[in-house]
Amino acid sequence: xxxxxxxxxxxxxxxxxxxxxxxxxxxxxxxxxxxxxxxxxxxxxxxxxxxxxxxxxxxxxxxxxxxxxxxxxxxxxxxxxxxxxxxxxxxxxxxxxxxxxxxxxxxxxxxxxxxxxxxxxxxxxxxxxxxxxxxxxxx
Numbered sequence: 001x002x003x004x005x006x007x008x009x010x011x012x013x014x015x016x017x018x019x020x021x022x023x024x025x026x027x028x029x030x031x032x033x034x035x036x037x038x039x040x041x042x043x044x045x046x047x048x049x050x051x052x053x054x055x056x057x058x059x060x061x062x063x064x065x066x067x068x069x070x071x072x073x074x075x076x077x078x079x080x081x082x083x084x085x086x087x088x089x090x091x092x093x094x095x096x097x098x099x100x101x102x103x104x105x106x107x108x109x110x111x112x113x114x115x116x117x118x119x120x121x122x123x124x125x126x127x128x129x130x131x132x133x134x135x136x137x138x139x
Contacts, residue, residue: 010053017046074098079124080107080115096122 020043024036073084080092083104094117097105107115107124115124 006053006057010050010057013046013050013053017043017050020046070104074104079126092124092126094120094122095124096120 020039024039024043070083074081074093075084076095077092080095081098081104082089082091083093092107092115094103094105094107097103097117097120103119105117105119107117110116110123113126115126116122117124
């Protein structure tokens with residue numbers, strides 16, 4: 001998560017780059033050619049650092065937005081979770097895995113309208129569940 005220190009560091013890098021650019025602009029002919037090149041190199045380095053830091057923060061913000069969108073689209077439909085999207089409803093997803101680890105593990109149909117999770121080995125019965133018939137052997 002982007003914290004105040006990361007954002008502050010990015011802004012400090014940008015401020016440093018701006019100050020170096022002003023120094024170069026104001027220096028005119030008083031600086032030797034080598035000193036100007038050094039200041040330009042420092043400016044480029046500071047701008048590159050700021051750009052990298054801002055790109056990392058943008059990536060992290062996008063990941064957090066995706067996670068938030070997923071939370072909004074996940075709905076509890078007893079006894080499991082379903083995900084609403086523009087394409088329709090997806091699922092069902094394991095409630096144990098989602099509640100404990102926020103992982104969207106798709107449940108597998110296991111006959112008689114029961115659902116099993118291959119990750120946590122949970123079994124879930126929905127409203128249409130039918131007990132499997134008893135098989136009796138005559139002796």
